[in-house]
Amino acid sequence: MHHTHTSELALDSTQDQRLNDLDGRKSGNPGRPPATIPLWLCRIVLILILQIPGSPSIALAEQAPGSGSLILHTPQGNLESVMLDASIELQVQGLLADMSLTQTFRNTTGQWVEGRYLFPLPPDAAVRGISMRVGERVIRGVIQTRADAQSTYDSARSAGHIASLVEQQRPNLFTMRVANIPPGEHVSVQLDVMLPVTVVEQQMQLRLPTTLTPRYTNQATPDTPDLASPFALPAEARGPRLDVSVSISPLPDPASLSSVTVPFQRSENGLQIHGMLMNRDLVLTWQAPLENSTNIHAFTARHAGERYVQLLVNPPARTSPGKRMVRELVIVVDKSGSMAGVSMKAAIEALNFAIDGLTAHDYLNLVAFDDRHFSLFADARQATDAVKQQARRFANHLTADGGTEMGSALDFALRRNLPALTDSGMPPHDETADRLRQVVFMTDGSVGYEDQLLAEIRHNLGESRLFTVGIGPAPNSWFLQKAAEAGRGVSVSIIDEHDVARGITELLAGLIQPVLTDIAIQYPQGVGEIYPRPLPDLYAGRPGSWVARLSRDVSEIIITGKHDGKRWREQLSLPADDAESTSALSNSAPALAMHWTRRKIDSLMDEQRYAADDSLNKQAITRLALEVGLITPYTSLVAREQHPRRPGNQPLATHRVTNLIPEGNRMLTVGMPRGATGVDMLIRLSLLLSVVGLLLLTLSRVGLHQGACTGSRAR
Template identity: 35%
Template sequence: MKTGIAGQSSAGERHWQAIGQWFCFRALPAATGLLVTLLLVTISPARAAGELGEDGAGQMRWHDRVTGTYQAAITQQSSLDVRVAGMLAVVQLEQVFHNTTQSWQEGIYSFPLPEDAAVRRLEMQVGDRVVIGKVREREEAKVLYRQAKAAGKKASLVEQQRPNLFTNRIANIAPGEQVTVRLQYVQTARYNAGRFTLRIPTTLTARYIPGISRVLPEADAPALSAVGMQGEYPGWSLPTDEVPDAPAITPYLYPQAGSDSAPLNPLHLQVELDAGMPLAEVQALYHELSLARDGQRYRLHLAHGPAEMDRDVVLQWRPVTGAMPRAALFTEQLGEETFGLLMVLPPELAPQQANLPREVVFVVDVSGSMAGVSIQQAREALALALRQLRPGDRFNILAFDDNVRPLFASAVPATRHHLAQAGEFVRQLAAGGGTEMRPALERALASTAEEETPLLRQVIFITDGAVGNEQALFELIEQRLGRSRLFTVGIGSAPNHWFMQRAAQAGRGFSVQVGDVGEAAGAMTELFARIAAPLAADVRVEWPQAVEAWPERVPDLYRGQPLIQAVRFTDALPAGEVTVSAVLVGESWQTTMPVPAQPGNTRHEGVASVWARSKIAGLMALKSAGQPEEGIRTRVLEVALAHQLLSPYTSFVAIEERVSREPTTPLRSGAVPNTRPRGQGHQPYAYPNTATTGPAKAFMGCFALFIALLVHVMRRPEEDRV
């Protein structure tokens, strides 16, 4: 009997061991996979938004959070009227909002503008009625808008969330009604390597929001209200510890696919160009334009009617050989004050650094926002850059998304073997995951062990700049730059140009753009040619009288890069000369140009606005240097209110005095959709770091219960059955 019992007990042990193995190797992986799938679905607020309105061409819908149903959306179309004189462009952006729903609506539209745009006028039109907007302090403007909205008055509120990202709110749009909002701004054309370029963004690349969510949705409405986000912005992200204003820069409706044949957001464009000099070439890089010429004046418009707002509008013009002046001064009289904009071209010199060895660190963004054509452009740009390396150079590649993946542990010589390894690494790059830039920048800017080696250390950063924590990254670059120089390569149809330009400025470098695969070769060749050329260093400008100049200190200039400085004359415009000097390859260089006592034909509309915008940008850059924000805010407010400009601390508000909606009639808010940048792959779910922790806690709770049940079963005492 004992022997039988023992044998039966051994069989029971084997039976329970088999059950345990089945749980561990079959049931546990399957259950874990199922729970992970459920977690990904539940933490994805942008996934549902990404599915809205793709059931028909031009038919957009928004989700009514009260009824749980989908309603027709507010639609919008835009018109750009661009007038260029010299290097100054005065642009009028007209946005027409149409309420296709059966209820009163508040439209909320996020849109981009050039990072250097000086927004100086707002007007709202309803039927034949036109209301002129006023610049107010930001919080005051919000209060006025809320009061008008609650009272049933038509109102528009335009706010700057970033220097190149704005939000327009239009309250009390009646069913079937159209409301037109017009913004006027001034920007400067950029000059480089013999060409002027004017770039106007039209859509947004969704920005990655790093950090941990600070509050939970719905349940923590008071906490949301405390940070000014409750009911203000319908963004898909909550505030995080790194991006406290995340709801304001993450539109609720994820960018949708569009096309020129059936535009989701139609764009009308007309341009009048008077460069003030004979031109050899005028072109648009990403749109087909019709061109008419009258002497030196050109008129351009879209050749095939409205286009989809899914890529930047980029205009370029090239003066005929010898027509480009080496220096120019544009002036404007505003009241009793005179403002000036100076452009000086230092002479170009042949490359002098060809024999100096370099250490080049390539940092390439392979996050989800780079999916589609962008990752192809990045691979092509990186492959071309590798071909620019010379014997004696050292290099490394850092690919990043949620994590940083270096090709080598440290920089290696640019031998044929190492370049072959790099080529295979580049071919295998694929887009996915979040855009965690900080660890990649920290590693790229880390000091090398060979401090005594006289290498030119250059960091080439290839990205679309789709992040929300820009200010923290600028501060990191300035703090860690050391002897390195940072150059940015903007990728895609709608990159974050403000980030690209400002990061390069903080890194004492410059930025180039690759908007199409065909542009990669030219962009990378230009980048390395300019890197190899000598700098114009210790640049100084001396005026015949005291002026307030921005930027206050002119940076070193790379080959083909002009000196641009905006000034306010403290007295009447003086007669005399302005002197510009620099050091070129160890030699002193100097040039002068006359300053006329009267503006004459050099007078240009918008110079005063450019000066004010330059001063605001210069003041805001002081935050990276650690200056207190309160002092910066006071100085920015003084300039913005005096010149009636949009800024981080001021907003435009336009309110119609008549009541349109009875206050007792319900009013609903609906986000106006943006168009997905051309060529960008669809991103099926929101970025993981901004998801709330509720679903994660539920998953971990279920997983813990499962493990506890498994342990309980495994530890149950065996029952001997005789």
């Protein structure tokens, strides 16, 4: 197992010498020959002992085994009691997209049922409306506080009314509940969603998740039952299917529209997909209609008496290569059970690709984790050929198992081991201070305690920068993006082992350092409120997408920052007529206003996430969400039919919709549940006890042999 390999790397020369000294060591009892214990047996015992929490080891964390569990429920009975089909109609206009998501719940039983479905959405989605179709009738939903919406739904459910409720469990995870679906019939629920479009390297991109990787939870996870969902492989259940229709404007080059995750049929201004298995993210890219000579693209609009501007800011190119800094690269890789299959293969390939890209001037360390963390070295070492060979051996022996306890691994990677003060009371010279310290975090992000991890990243970051690599066909994109934001870095994604070169090359070559830092906005006349807040550093090829609400007298915006160590300044004059635009990437005024409100709510949530008071901005968020009709942690959408359908004497059964396990994931094919609490510990303990028993048996035989020899000599 890879654990054995890792612990061998953790043994220092002194420990190894002690093992060698065991061979031929004389007993303290004179007159008796030494009891020779096979050296290989001693090594195995020591290595297994080092795997037990609390054992001394340079690279193995001293911590209790993970006290968490994987939210991986096996449904009882029929996997398809409630079947789900979905359809997406996507209208992309400039930098925003309107998505109509329809979920159809089909009751295949002879009972009245309630369907429950845990489903993902893009991390920056704005869910702003709901309607429910029952036969020919369409029922419009309303936004309410979470408690009021729950009460409305529960009363309708109990009284036999067909009703639906949508709640946010995480920023990218939602639950849909549909009550009182008649036997053999179906109910359709349509969600109105707005999405921002990402721009990277002159490419527009949309990533639409269709399933999720089962979440690992521990004591820090809030609302654990809300993350529960049954999962199945396509061979075990039909699973949800998806139809997609996409229209993009402007699309100057239709041939540039592509997808690396699913085949599609081209249409006049977009594409069509029919019957897609919902077991992977749908990733769409197309050429951005941008002028390379323009640094800032802007669009202004007026809505409900307010004025808004959307900005797309291209960072300037580096004017000089500058002095090459020595890089200290610490790669943290997830080897928990949810990574089994294609994700683990991609992670190992990514590790090898990154190792090969280092020079002898760089420094390297690797950290792997499941229930606990394992490091290659106690501190980063110079990337000599020998060190790189050790790193490759470490990487290639990784296997996916155990829980997903990320905290200790991130803490180990982010901390700096500085020596104590000198005799003069002054801190010693830190030789690592001249290094460019990068922590690369490779994971599928499949955890339920994201907020705790984000707070720890921000607290422990220091002078490092944290970059995240989302691994697999359905990663937790929201957590990966937020972790990179907290770490003052960026996030990239790798779908499988064939996608490694693109992602790692972009990360280690183009994203070494930001090209624009200390960014600020000034308004010579008037005032503005811009988001995100604070404005993040910009990296090469990754424009900043910002949105602001302005007073009427703002006629120009000045953006300042630091570029190549010098002050950088750009001035933008806004059109006098808000119907005009300086970019082809324009959007409707209501959409732009909604986008600004969504970004403000996100900013308030971020402020609250890192504050001591976990309800610091609850009232402000609730007020904003109710004003515009957005789902948040504190507001939900609910719809109910006016007249009851289910007879009072008929019971109501609840069935969860089965999600498909992400494509290529092997966590369901193993005999023991991956990520279950204590699985790794039980395996190690059983191996240890077996070896100890073998050792005792060997010693007893040696003792009998020695006794026989002594008796023979006495005679």
